[in-house]
Amino acid sequence: MENQTIIAEDVFGKNGQLLDILTYPNPILKKVATPVEEFNEDLKTLCENLLHTMYMAPGIGLAAPQVGVSKRIFVMDIDFDREEVTNSEGKSEYRITNTNPLIFINPVIKNKNGEILFEEGCLSVPGIYEQVKRANEITVEYQDFEGNQKVLEANETLAVCIQHENDHLDGIVFLERLSLLKKNLLTKKYLKKKKKNG
Numbered sequence: 001m002e003n004q005t006i007i008a009e010d011v012f013g014k015n016g017q018l019l020d021i022l023t024y025p026n027p028i029l030k031k032v033a034t035p036v037e038e039f040n041e042d043l044k045t046l047c048e049n050l051l052h053t054m055y056m057a058p059g060i061g062l063a064a065p066q067v068g069v070s071k072r073i074f075v076m077d078i079d080f081d082r083e084e085v086t087n088s089e090g091k092s093e094y095r096i097t098n099t100n101p102l103i104f105i106n107p108v109i110k111n112k113n114g115e116i117l118f119e120e121g122c123l124s125v126p127g128i129y130e131q132v133k134r135a136n137e138i139t140v141e142y143q144d145f146e147g148n149q150k151v152l153e154a155n156e157t158l159a160v161c162i163q164h165e166n167d168h169l170d171g172i173v174f175l176e177r178l179s180l181l182k183k184n185l186l187t188k189k190y191l192k193k194k195k196k197n198g
């Protein structure tokens with residue numbers, strides 16, 4: 001059954017468009033993204049579309065290069081609930097609740113501390129999950145979509161997610177954070193599966 005792209009909770013992203021997510025090894029995923037210089041309506045729309053696409057996937061983070069836009073932007077919501085429900089017309093829709101959308105523009109990670117081993121996955125590398133070692137505590141400086149300068153201190157899941165998404169802006173997918181042996185093994189597995197699924 002085809003799902004309608006509806007987000008029930010009135011969250012930024014509700015009225016966004018569903019974008020196609022590029023999968024590894026698409027060359028755009030390997031490019032270093034460029035900084036955002038213009039804070040205009042187009043940027044706001046892109047952020048809204050990114051959040052919408054992330055909620056529908058579903059995923060907890062999505063970076064602009066993953067939808068083919070090589071700009072230093074990612075969005076995130078590490079703890080929302082998504083439920084598939086049947087609406088009054090008998091159609092299937094998604095009800096998203098407990099949202100806390102975050103938007104990071106031109107992020108810079110500072111003050112990395114500690115270590116955490118966390119199982120990561122990626123919407124651009126579907127079906128592959130592996131433990132990655134990251135800093136447990138970070139400070140990230142970034143801008144919101146109006147260009148205001150912000151600072152956020154994050155740890156654990158949020159810190160891991162920010163580091164994962166920030167890597168996308170530098171053309172790095174999480175497979176490249178693994179040992180060479182694991183990277184080769186999982187890349188082979190992934191590409192074989194991808195070929196099989198078309």
Ligand SMILES: [Zn+2]
Pocket residue numbers: 121122123124164165168174
């Ligand atoms: Zn990813």
